Amino acid sequence: IQSHMMSSQPEPEVLLQRVGRAGVITVNRPKVLNALNLNMIRSIYPQLKKWEAESDTDLVIIKAVGGKAFCAGGDIRAVTEAGRVGDPLAEDFFREEYILNHAIGTCKKPYVALIDGITMGGGVGLSVHGRFRVATEKTLFAMPETGIGLFPDVGGGYFLPRLQGKLGLFLALTGFRLKGRDVHRAGVATHFVDSNKMPDLERELVKCVSVEDVGEVLDSYQKQSSSGSDKPFVLEKNIADIHRLFSADSVEGIMHSLNADGSEFAVKQAEETVLEHGLKLQESVLCDIKPLNVMFCFFPFVQRGHDFYEGVRAVLVDKDQSPRWSPASLDQVSDQDVDRCFDSLGPKDLVL
Incomplete structure (x- = not known):
């Protein structure tokens, strides 16, 4: 009976672990494309600040399970349902999400986002402000907020205008989707690595002790990755x-x-x-x-x-x-x- 009860307990929506020299955040809601909710934000933020302050943690890695999505966005349905009835969840979600986005962008330790899969909206907020963003051929990036009567938030007004020319504005107004190597070519990702190399990449990253080490490891794996290199930038x-x-x-x-x-x-x-x-x-x-x-x-x-x-x-x-x-x-x-x-x-x- 005890074994059955333990096996029926819901899995944590986000896993927080120390692996080697790294603090590792694993988004763990694959059935809903790892959609971000308030409980996840409230788990990630204090742990990120703790790792940032620890002398024996040299970098932070964020990844996701499921193989299909890094994080397809915020749990917007829950937010709108709360907003309709005046539930403070709606305001709390965006307030605390933005505070987490800011913490990622100002983190003193190297922050490495492995965006292997769908990365939209709230998932962009969990990744794009970090020092390193690693795309694969499975990555699908978009800021589709205008389609639901919102605006490109999670810092979209900061990073989109900093893409080349008017590309960011185009992505914001149209919700155009970038895939695979094009996410790197557009400047959203800092590196591109073939998806099948990601396990080996992670094993090397957790041994890194400096931002220079992280950069060298990522550069090395990018040089070994050829998926999509024979095709021009989609735009x-x-x-x-x-x-x-x-x-x-x-x-x-x-x-x-x-x-x-x-x-x-x-x-x-x-x-x-x-x-x-x-x-x-x-x-x-x-x-x-x-x-x-x-x-x-x-x-x-x-x-x-x-x-x-x-x-x-x-x-x-x-x-x-x-x-x-x-x-x-x-x-x-x-x-x-x-x-x-x-x-x-x-x-x-x-x-x-």
Whole structure:
């Protein structure tokens, strides 16, 4: 009976272990593509800070189980359900997620994210701010938040504008998916390693004692990895058009450029570009701001509004892919509406 009871206990959603010189975080919700929830955030953050302070821990590695996803995003359905009834879970999730993102970005120890599989939204937040991000041929990266009436959060307003030219803005507005080696070519990942080499890579990483050691090991494994090297960057023939067509300083201007261009590429992007009217994406993506603090100001607006819940309904619940936005067009949103999204939350401001 005791054995049966022990075997029926649910597995931890995140595993935290010391292996060699490394603290190892293993995301462990494979049945839901390792979606990130508040309990996981509350497990990872204090342990990360503990390892950062320990003299016998020289690096932190984050990986995932299941083979399909590193982390496909935050547990948005739970957040929206909480937001509808005024449950503080909704605000707590984003507040504490952003604090964890900041801790990853400022960690004094090398932080190595092994993004072997789907990496979107909250999964990007768990990885992109770290010193090293290792993609494989299984990696699928996207920031699809605009499709659910949100905006590219988890620091998207910081790292996306720092990709080459207007590539980050293009990824934000369209939710375009990058796969495999292209995640490295775009600058999201720092390294590319064949998936079958990852176990050996991990065994060498846990022996590293410095950031230089980590870099040398990753460089060595990247040189040994050939998957996808014979194919050009998926956006290579379009990158000049992206820089040109997405160069306007407003979403309205970008849409005008796309519609006026008339090329097959431009027409396709105009049709597929997902615009979050309530926030006018350019305000969160184009501005070089301290985004984790400032973006948190958006959440009362998001939670009180319509589009976030409607987007989740259309994409994740009913899956009809036909959200009915309100307002229905960009010209119905005033500059004052946008400015209000940046209002201070007073005592509820996010302090990092």
